[in-house]
Structure formats: structure tokens, C-alpha cells
Amino acid sequence: GEDVEQSLFLSVREGDSSVINCTYTDSSSTYLYWYKQEPGAGLQLLTYIFSNMDMKQDQRLTVLLNKKDKHLSLRIADTQTGDSAIYFCAENTGGSYIPTFGRGTSLIVHP
Amino acid sequence: KAGVTQTPRYLIKTRGQQVTLSCSPISGHRSVSWYQQTPGQGLQFLFEYFSETQRNKGNFPGRFSGRQFSNSRSEMNVSTLELGDSALYLCASAVRGPSTDTQYFGPGTRLTVL
Numbered sequence: 714g715e716d717v718e719q720s721l722f723l724s725v726r727e728g729d730s731s732v733i734n735c736t737y738t739d740s741s742s743t744y745l746y747w748y749k750q751e752p753g754a755g756l757q758l759l760t761y762i763f764s765n766m767d768m769k770q771d772q773r774l775t776v777l778l779n780k781k782d783k784h785l786s787l788r789i790a791d792t793q794t795g796d797s798a799i800y801f802c803a804e805n806t807g808g809s810y811i812p813t814f815g816r817g818t819s820l821i822v823h824p
Numbered sequence: 825k826a827g828v829t830q831t832p833r834y835l836i837k838t839r840g841q842q843v844t845l846s847c848s849p850i851s852g853h854r855s856v857s858w859y860q861q862t863p864g865q866g867l868q869f870l871f872e873y874f875s876e877t878q879r880n881k882g883n884f885p886g887r888f889s890g891r892q893f894s895n896s897r898s899e900m901n902v903s904t905l906e907l908g909d910s911a912l913y914l915c916a917s918a919v920r921g922p923s924t925d926t927q928y929f930g931p932g933t934r935l936t937v938l
Contacts, residue, residue: 746926755828755914756867756929801867805923811857811880812922816866 719802719815725822731789733818735802738783745778747787748801750817756801759787789820797822826850828917828930836936842903845933849896849917855879856898857922858890861912861932870913873898874921902935910937 717737725731737745743764748756762769762776762785769776775788789796799817829848837843849856858870869882873892890900896917902909912934916927 744926748929753934755830755931756916758926758928761926811869811872811882812927814867 716813717802717804717815719800719818721816722819722821725792725820727792727794727822727824729792731787731792731796731820731822733787733789733800733802733820735785735787735815736783737785737802737804737813739804739813740780740783742783742804744805745776745785746801746803746805746812747774747776748803748814750799750801752798759800792820792822794822794824796820828915828928830913830915830930830933832933833931834934834936836938837905838938839905839907841905842901843905843935844899844901845913845915845935847898847900847915847917847930849898849915850928853917853919853928854896855918855921855925856892856896857916857918857927858898858900859914859916860884861914862910867914870900872922879921905937907937910935 719735746761747759749759750756773790777786799819801817802815803812805812831846855874857872860868872880876892887903892898912932914932915930918925918927
């Protein structure tokens with residue numbers, strides 16, 4: 714199975730909160746990342762969390778890390794239509810030199 | 825600081841041709857990684873270069889190759905193009921490497937093989 718798993722789609726109404734979830738398998742992960750990809754563009758780093766943290770907040774974004782369950786989430790408060798994009802979760806582990814990416818979650822925000 | 829730049833942004837080629845894509849990393853970044861992104865396979869790692877040396881390689885055929893220059897700029901080459909090579913090719917740079925530092929991605933080169 715995949716090392717990093719995400720659900721493929723999430724649909725929310727403008728103004729609501731969005732929660733995008735990610736699970737990973739390698740307990741030696743050091744950094745965990747969230748990237749955003751808008752149509753036709755590359756990946757934009759949104760935020761990251763170090764594995765010795767359990768929460769990080771950055772304006773409308775909140776990252777929660779549950780190391781015991783190997784679960785990472787990204788919460789976007791007051792979701793706007795401009796937040797519509799694909800969101801990728803990625804992890805760096807001590808054992809693997811190259812970060813592992815999830816397949817991405819398509820966030821659709823409708824008015 | 826300027827971000828990662830990739831040229832060209834779009835390419836159309838025919839089967840059997842070869843193509844070269846270019847990536848300029850963020851100033852001061854010595855590691856450059858290449859990824860292939862397709863709807864079916866997601867983001868797949870191609871290779872990573874540091875100080876002009878390939879340090880790591882993904883599971884792609886030998887038709888895919890790359891190099892890095894002394895100024896850290898990198899190129900990747902695909903020979904004998906196949907239809908399945910149509911994809912968005914992303915380049916990412918990091919200060920020392922993707923396992924220790926955050927990667928920053930370029931906008932990608934969209935390659936279409938007809």
C-alpha cells in the first residue's frame with residue numbers, strides 16, 4: 714500500500730471550515746508538509762510541522778499531528794473559493810532520503 | 825529572493841523525439857530534484873542532484889536522465905519519447921537536500937507527446 718494516504722476529494726461551502734486528512738506509515742518521519750497546487754501550477758509550500766510538535770497555526774491554517782495514530786490534518790478556517798486546489802501531504806523520514814507524497818486531495822469550494 | 829524557475833513552461837513533441845527541460849533553483853540552493861506528475865500515478869520522484877552529482881534516482885527507465893551544472897542549474901532529458909511521457913514535470917530545490925530541508929517547487933513544464 715501507499716506510504717502516505719489521503720482522500721481524493723473534499724467539497725465544502727464557502728465560509729465553512731475544511732479539514733483535509735492524511736495518514737502515513739513511517740514512524741520515523743521528521744517533517745510533515747502540506748503543499749497546495751492550483752490548476753496548471755507547481756506545488757506551493759503551505760506549511761510544515763516538525764514531528765516533535767502536535768499543532769501549528771498559521772493564520773487560517775491549523776495543522777494537527779497525532780504521532781500515535783500517524784495522522785496529520787490540515788484545517789482551513791473560513792474557506793474561500795480561492796482555496797480550491799489540490800492539497801498534498803508529504804513526509805520526510807530518516808530512513809528514506811526522498812520525501813513521500815500522497816496522491817493529493819482536491820478541495821472544491823462552492824458558493 | 826526569486827523562486828524556482830523552469831523553462832519552457834509548455835512543450836509539444838511527437839513520439840520518438842527527445843526533449844530537454846531546464847530548472848534554475850533558488851539562489852543558494854544546491855539540491856535539485858525532479859518529479860513527474862500524472863493524473864494516474866500522482867507525483868513520482870525521478871532523481872536528485874547535489875553539487876553536480878546524482879545522489880538518488882527513482883524507478884524510471886534509462887531514457888530519463890539529468891545533470892546539474894556548477895551554478896546548481898539542472899536539466900533533465902527524455903529520449904525516444906513515448907505517449908505515456910506526457911506529464912507535468914516539476915523541479916524542486918532545497919538548500920542541502922530534501923531529507924533535511926524544505927523543498928520549494930517550480931511551476932513545472934507541461935510536456936505533451938503526440
